[in-house]
Amino acid sequence: MKSSTFLVATLLCGCQSVWGSLSIPNPENCVASPDLCLADEVCDPQDQICHPALAMYAVNPSLTPTSGGGSVRILGERFLPGVEVLWQEQKIPDVQYVSSIELSFSLPASKDGSWWTPIALRNPTGQAVKRTDLFSYYSEAARFSIQRYGEPRSARRLAIGDFNRDGKLDVAFVTGNEPAIAVCLGQGNGTLQPATYLTLGDSTQSGQDIQSVDADGDGMLDLLVTTAGLIQTFRGDGKGSFVAGPSIQTGTRPEQIVWTKLSPSPQRTLMVSDAMDRTLSLLTLKSDGSYERSMVISTGTFIAESAACDTSGDGTDELYWVDGPGELHVAQKSGTGDFTQSIVPAPGCAAAGLTCRDLNQDGRPDLLLTCAKGLLPIYNTNSVLATGNLLEAGRSPSARVLAEDISGDGWPDIIFGDKTQSASLVMLSNRQGGYLSPSVIYPESVGVGVNSVVYYATDIDADHKPDVLIGYPFALSPSTIAIALNRSL
Secondary structure: OHHHHHHHHHHHOOOOOOEOOEOOOOOOOOOOOHHHOOOOEEEEOOOOEEEEOOEEEEEEOOEEEOOOOOEEEEEEEOOOOOOEEEEOOEEOOOOEEEEOOEEEEEOOOOOOOOOEOOEEEEOOOOOEEEEOOOOEEEOOOOOEEEEEEOOOOOEEEEEEEOOOOOOOOEEEEEEOOOOEEEEEOEOOOOOEOOOEEEEOOOOOOOOOEEEEEOOOOOOOOEEEEEEOOEEEEEEEOOOOOEEEEEEEEOOOOEEEEEEEOOOOOOOEEEEEEEOOOOEEEEEEEOOOOOEEEEEEEEOOOOOOEEEEEOOOOOOOOEEEEEOOOOOEEEEEEOOOOOEEEEEEOOOOOOOOEEEEEOOOOOOOOEEEEEEOOEEEEEEEEOOEEEEOOOEOOOOOEEEEEEEEOOOOOOOOEEEEEEOOOOEEEEEEOEEOOEEOOOOEEEEHHHOOOOOOEEEEEEOOOOOOOOEEEEEOOOOOOOOOEEEEEEOOO
């Protein structure tokens, strides 16, 4: 009964009352009598009714480098056409009025490098709102804190995993100048313990590549290593130690290990490239940790770098590799189980490296080539590959490139090492599928060192931000490995 009485009283009430968010028309209208609106209301000149105050709820994206760029959206309520946006106390030109709840405009660069950014909105009616807690810039100048680890051996390739099951990431690498595996246990704060070494049997060759995986299903991580004409498993004991396990002969000098999916079955398939034999060996990793050879594909060309991803959308991976002259090749599985080979046009690029990643977040993997003069994205549009614009990328990008979200905005950035003396860590920031050029360069003064190769972007120090794991494959490098701890977010 009380609720019915309340409803009747509301309907019969005078015109300037507002219950909650319910607006009541003014017989005299609020345009003619502005004083009829309460202090937290705004008069809409179109319907001449008092409405609750202008509100701003969110800014998307909420975080970006000080250089700005790209588009930003403001979400809220009761935006009117002609609303003004003040960003760091400066009026934004060309604000797009999307609707009464959304505004869009080009993101300006930070004028003073401040962290939290004041944002104010003002409707044509004079109603205004200001917030300082919705958006922040971060500095592009010094985003990493570098931890360097010097060992008597260089690091050719790296693998990561929790080898001793203590909840902290560890690092293993094959050395570039001795037939050995180094294991550095992590301490959970971005630092590593001194390395312990495992000799690669009677091999006279150093290891070429290393991967971590639970090969035999016992719940403990193992290491797969290519060396001296074979790929070999080193079984982990869950305490950070390893012993030699199954192996299989594969070519003269097997190098890169790539995980691939070539059938609907859950079988784990390895693609192992051999530059000397000019072959791609397909191996099945069996449940007991042993190997079974599936096929050997003769490429007829030198293999500098390889990758596998499903660019055709048929549920199985295409096999890609870059040859010595820098051409991009692909082998695609046919209905009979064989592979047909072809060349993928990449104009203007003498490629040395290859990465497969969804660069524009459309659900399809793209390709990224490391060229002599920059980086060339090849976008996958409805399973049709089309080259994008060559991206400026420092002076001399290393062949290996990561495409991972470093900035925390949900889009994969590009980060890589630089082989020159002037800079060693370079990043191209992704702006919703487009990359800023020129690159953001972190010089040697931040402590990374020269001749660096990036291998992983992962959270090493457990602060929920992706760090960058760097290796130095050359014996003359000043460090064995380094960890660039992400301090930007």
